Amino acid sequence: MLTTALILLxxxxxxxxxxxxxxRTTTAGLAFFxxxxxxxxxxxxxxxxxxxxxxxxxxxxxxxxxxxGISYSVGFYGFSLWLAGATVVVSAAAIGYxxxxxxxxxxxxxxxxxFLTGAVVATFASQDLLLFYVSFEAMLIPLYVxxxxxxxxxxxxxxxxxxxxxxxxxLLMLASVVAFGVTQGTFSLAESGTSDNVWIxxxxxxxxxxxxxxxxxxxxxxxxxxxxxxxxxxVLSGVVSKTAIxxxxxxxLAKFPEPVDDLRGVVLVLAAAGLVYGSALAFRAADxxxxxxxxxxxxxxLITLGVFAFNDLGLDGAVLQSVCHALVSASxxxxxxxxxxxxxxxxxxxxxxxxRGRPVLATMLLVAGMIALAVPGTxxxxxxxxxxxxxxxxxxxxxxxxxxxxxxxxMYTLRLxxxxxxxxxxxxxxxxxxxxxxxxxxxxxxxxxxxxVLSAWPALVSESSFPDDEPERALTEGLP
Amino acid sequence: MSSIETPxxxxxxxxxxxxxxxxxxxxxxxxxxxxxxxxxxxxAGVALLGFVLAAVFAGIVFEDSPTxxxxxxxxxxxxxxxxxxxxxxxxxxxxxxxxxWAQRKRDAGEYYALLTAAGAGMVFFVGAxxxxxxxxxxxxxxxxxxxxxxxxxxxxxxxxxxxKYVIVGSFGSAILLFGSAxxxxxxxxxxxxxxxxxGAGDEAFLVAGLAMILxxxxxxxxxxxxxxxxxxxxxxxxTSVTAFMSAATKTxxxxxxxxxxxxxxxxESEIWxxxxxxxxxxxLAWGNLAALAQNDVKRLLAYSSISHAGFMLIAIAAGxxxxxxxxxxxxxxxxxxxxGAFAVVAARERELGTALTLESxxxxxxxxxFFGIAMWVFMLGFAGFPLTGGFFGKLFVFSAAYDAGDWWLxxxxxxxxxxxxxxxxxxxxxxxxxxxxxxxxxxxxxxxxRDPLLATxxxxxxxxxxxxxxxxxxxxxxxxxAAASLPx
Numbered sequence: 024m025l026t027t028a029l030i031l032l033x034x035x036x037x038x039x040x041x042x043x044x045x046x047r048t049t050t051a052g053l054a055f056f057x058x059x060x061x062x063x064x065x066x067x068x069x070x071x072x073x074x075x076x077x078x079x080x081x082x083x084x085x086x087x088x089x090x091x092g093i094s095y096s097v098g099f100y101g102f103s104l105w106l107a108g109a110t111v112v113v114s115a116a117a118i119g120y121x122x123x124x125x126x127x128x129x130x131x132x133x134x135x136x137x138f139l140t141g142a143v144v145a146t147f148a149s150q151d152l153l154l155f156y157v158s159f160e161a162m163l164i165p166l167y168v169x170x171x172x173x174x175x176x177x178x179x180x181x182x183x184x185x186x187x188x189x190x191x192x193x194l195l196m197l198a199s200v201v202a203f204g205v206t207q208g209t210f211s212l213a214e215s216g217t218s219d220n221v222w223i224x225x226x227x228x229x230x231x232x233x234x235x236x237x238x239x240x241x242x243x244x245x246x247x248x249x250x251x252x253x254x255x256x257x258v259l260s261g262v263v264s265k266t267a268i269x270x271x272x273x274x275x276l277a278k279f280p281e282p283v284d285d286l287r288g289v290v291l292v293l294a295a296a297g298l299v300y301g302s303a304l305a306f307r308a309a310d311x312x313x314x315x316x317x318x319x320x321x322x323x324x325l326i327t328l329g330v331f332a333f334n335d336l337g338l339d340g341a342v343l344q345s346v347c348h349a350l351v352s353a354s355x356x357x358x359x360x361x362x363x364x365x366x367x368x369x370x371x372x373x374x375x376x377x378x379r380g381r382p383v384l385a386t387m388l389l390v391a392g393m394i395a396l397a398v399p400g401t402x403x404x405x406x407x408x409x410x411x412x413x414x415x416x417x418x419x420x421x422x423x424x425x426x427x428x429x430x431x432x433x434m435y436t437l438r439l440x441x442x443x444x445x446x447x448x449x450x451x452x453x454x455x456x457x458x459x460x461x462x463x464x465x466x467x468x469x470x471x472x473x474x475x476v477l478s479a480w481p482a483l484v485s486e487s488s489f490p491d492d493e494p495e496r497a498l499t500e501g502l503p
Numbered sequence: 504m505s506s507i508e509t510p511x512x513x514x515x516x517x518x519x520x521x522x523x524x525x526x527x528x529x530x531x532x533x534x535x536x537x538x539x540x541x542x543x544x545x546x547a548g549v550a551l552l553g554f555v556l557a558a559v560f561a562g563i564v565f566e567d568s569p570t571x572x573x574x575x576x577x578x579x580x581x582x583x584x585x586x587x588x589x590x591x592x593x594x595x596x597x598x599x600x601x602x603x604w605a606q607r608k609r610d611a612g613e614y615y616a617l618l619t620a621a622g623a624g625m626v627f628f629v630g631a632x633x634x635x636x637x638x639x640x641x642x643x644x645x646x647x648x649x650x651x652x653x654x655x656x657x658x659x660x661x662x663x664x665x666x667k668y669v670i671v672g673s674f675g676s677a678i679l680l681f682g683s684a685x686x687x688x689x690x691x692x693x694x695x696x697x698x699x700x701x702g703a704g705d706e707a708f709l710v711a712g713l714a715m716i717l718x719x720x721x722x723x724x725x726x727x728x729x730x731x732x733x734x735x736x737x738x739x740x741x742t743s744v745t746a747f748m749s750a751a752t753k754t755x756x757x758x759x760x761x762x763x764x765x766x767x768x769x770x771e772s773e774i775w776x777x778x779x780x781x782x783x784x785x786x787l788a789w790g791n792l793a794a795l796a797q798n799d800v801k802r803l804l805a806y807s808s809i810s811h812a813g814f815m816l817i818a819i820a821a822g823x824x825x826x827x828x829x830x831x832x833x834x835x836x837x838x839x840x841x842x843g844a845f846a847v848v849a850a851r852e853r854e855l856g857t858a859l860t861l862e863s864x865x866x867x868x869x870x871x872x873f874f875g876i877a878m879w880v881f882m883l884g885f886a887g888f889p890l891t892g893g894f895f896g897k898l899f900v901f902s903a904a905y906d907a908g909d910w911w912l913x914x915x916x917x918x919x920x921x922x923x924x925x926x927x928x929x930x931x932x933x934x935x936x937x938x939x940x941x942x943x944x945x946x947x948x949x950x951x952x953r954d955p956l957l958a959t960x961x962x963x964x965x966x967x968x969x970x971x972x973x974x975x976x977x978x979x980x981x982x983x984x985a986a987a988s989l990p991x
Contacts, residue, residue, distance in 0.1 A: 086976070087975060087976065088895070088975045088976055088979060089976055090828075090976070090979060090983070091899075091902065093975075128869070153898075156889070157889035157890070157894070158889075160888060160889045160894075161888075161889050161890055163888075164883065164888060164890070167928070167931070168931075168935060168936075171932060171935065171936040172935050172936055178936070179932065179936060179937070182932070182936075186924065186928060187924075187925075190921060190924050191921060194917045194918075194920055194921050195917070197897075197898075197901070197917060197920075198901070198913050198914060198917045201898065201901045201902050201905050201913060202905055202910070202913070204902070205902045205905050205906055
């Protein structure tokens with residue numbers, strides 16, 4: 024029930040927001056209130072959840088299409104509950120940011136944002152292959168319009184590439200879903216067995232590789248992340264990309280053990296390449312969003328390395344890093360948005376010297392940046408260390424690449440920080456550009472505070488994600 | 504002198520046809536006898552009543568026909584497949600009456616008389632169980648449609664469309680008739696099941712006949728390469744007629760194709776499954792690629808309907824009960840989306856007073872939120888997005904094809920869907936994200952005309968499109984019952 028409520032609350036909220044002819048700020052306020060209620064609901068769910076018990080919890084299952092074995096079955100494992108938690112927090116922050124900047128056409132905008140939240144939560148809760156596909160696709164509907172209507176100057180091109188890439192993947196996945204479901208006679212993830220068909224495996228793997236994105240399927244990323252409204256990008260890079268990780272875990276690893284075994288090398292090499300390439304691109308990017316966008320790609324490569332290392336360390340690290348990256352990426356993008364609003368540009372050349380007279384902005388950016396670059400003692404360091412240790416078991420070369428990735432992360436993040444805060448005051452930075460307002464601080468602070476809590480206690484996520492904290496066994500012997 | 508033996512007539516089974524025929528007659532009389540100011544009201548009211556009655560009667564027949572029974576000396580059949588299609592056709596007709604109300608001011612009596620007559624022909628057609636009644640039904644509704652297409656006599660495009668439709672349609676009918684003659688020659692039988700049990704006398708003649716009948720029906724399904732009339736006719740015809748044709752003609756022709764192939768040619772199934780699969784692939788390729796280049800919205804929807812014919816033919820090509828279920832399910836959201844999309848087009852056409860190009864959709868989503876969202880839903884449904892019945896339609900078609908071992912058809916379908924996204928989402932882009940450049944769009948006569956009936960029709964179509972996603976099993980159960988009346 025609680026899981027269904029988590030999915031339905033934002034969906035119904037979207038409907039209410041879209042239908043009620045309320046004034047602009049009331050609409051935004053209502054949407055923000057729904058988003059906060061969603062966070063509250065998630066906290067209730069988390070307190071109900073028995074993290075030591077493991078297995079699927081808070082589950083419900085209703086027959087949907089009996090003749091094909093399709094059911095509406097939802098529920099959470101430890102890791103998916105954490106991913107859903109990151110989703111509701113990031114969405115609330117994003118909606119709050121939109122409220123702060125006052126997006127046009129509020130009824131449509133907030134309805135779509137809430138709908139997106141519901142779809143992402145539904146994806147993380149899906150325990151039926153078809154329901155997963157449906158939610159996975161449903162995310163695309165609001166994203167398409169959110170980027171296409173409220174995006175920047177090149178938004179049409181951005182939506183086009185975004186949709187072409189993701190739909191190409193999704194349709195391959197649809198073919199795989201059909202093939203897998205019809206062969207198994209059921210679409211239920213709990214009841215279906217494993218498959219050794221490489222083609223079906225590829226359909227899923229490519230769809231998730233595009234969504235994540237993993238090198239070389241990242242062609243849509245730069246344009247979409249740059250052109251989308253910044254809070255939409257925060258959701259996109261923070262949580263929507265993590266649906267791919269969820270798919271890797273519950274579908275690819277759990278259902279295709281043999282193809283995973285055969286093709287693991289390929290995926291690991293691509294993920295490692297993505298990590299290095301994304302980092303290099305982030306280091307070369309000329310604007311704030313470019314840096315954060317490409318760093319996001321690098322991080323997804325890193326997480327994928329952890330996933331496909333397919334051992335306890337790597338999987339624990341991947342989940343921890345997914346949650347952390349959701350929060351870090353969202354805070355970074357929101358901060359970038361706040362800087363862009365003050366200066367009217369995100370070009371590094373035109374920025375600089377913002378630390379002077381803006382202590383709050385400087386502190387927030389610095390703390391978020393330190394967490395992003397995985398300073399020892401932070402949650403991201405814990406995540407990356409676990410992934411490094413996990414990938415070492417697959418070959419020392421991967422561990423070296425991960426270490427290299429950490430070094431590169433330090434380089435591009437410090438470049439961002441110094442380009443905004445230090446060096447000479449840039450041409451776009453005027454004295455009227457104020458420090459963060461209390462409202463803005465209230466949006467970023469909860470994200471950063473959650474990260475600091477996780478930094479103090481990373482085991483909160485990493486040790487309570489899988490039954491008995493044995494992810495490898497859980498995924499090979501069936502999740503429930 | 505002994506009395507002539509008359510066949511036993513099952514009036515209930517014929518009641519849907521008779522209700523519509525009666526409505527047609529009354530509407531036609533009303534067009535002459537009723538004072539001019541109330542002709543439109545009487546015509547529309549009678550037509551609506553006729554379609555609703557036909558739907559109700561067909562529903563009763565559906566409930567009341569657990570096993571197929573031959574009618575009228577085995578020239579017709581009473582079964583759940585026919586009744587399922589009849590309900591769908593009648594409901595489609597009723598919705599079309601609603602959306603026609605404000606569009607059709609001139610010749611209203613004749614319009615509704617022809618619409619109900621066409622509906623009666625289709626309802627008759629789907630119950631055909633012999634080549635003779637098949638041809639009769641086909642000509643019956645086609646003749647009505649020829650006139651309906653050309654009804655806007657003050658628009659040259661309407662007349663042109665009517666002429667094209669007559670010529671190409673007659674050609675298709677002639678081929679079908681020729682093929683029927685071949686089949687009769689080969690087997691000496693006209694009844695579907697008799698053809699099957701006759702044992703193929705002359706194999707070559709039978710196969711030639713089968714091919715020609717298939718081609719003739721493909722004209723009506725508007726499957727490529729027999730589709731060339733479709734874009735012109737859909738574009739030129741009055742939009743309400745286009746809405747009716749795109750949904751009802753396709754439903755009728757596909758159901759009859761399914762029945763004919765499965766009942767009359769079970770022995771030749773290896774031939775026709777491949778033939779249908781090939782036609783499906785050509786339709787998918789041609790329809791989708793040509794739709795990419797369209798700027799006129801009605802033409803775009805015409806090509807989209809060709810591609811959907813392809814999807815539904817995949818279900819027939821599966822040649823299985825599962826395929827039949829998939830086809831019948833698909834028809835439900837497809838009819839709703841198709842009628843709904845043309846209804847929105849009709850509303851916008853009336854508002855602007857011009858033919859509709861993509862540019863003239865610019866901003867519709869923001870100016871008319873209801874129509875915008877409806878059109879958005881229909882486009883997503885056509886593209887097979889989740890949260891619309893179009894998704895399950897595609898899913899069932901693909902799983903039927905995969906189940907039948909035609910995995911390559913799944914891949915073709917998936918590729919076609921990918922291409923189709925480009926133009927469906929382009930419509931959404933025009934609705935919400937673009938502004939018209941150069942051509943200022945001024946609504947004729949100030950604020951847009953209110954049209955509550957059309958809005959109701961659109962609302963009903965949205966409800967069916969979205970509802971068929973959430974309420975899948977009940978529709979699928981009905982489709983399964985209907986499919987079970989075929990001898991798989």
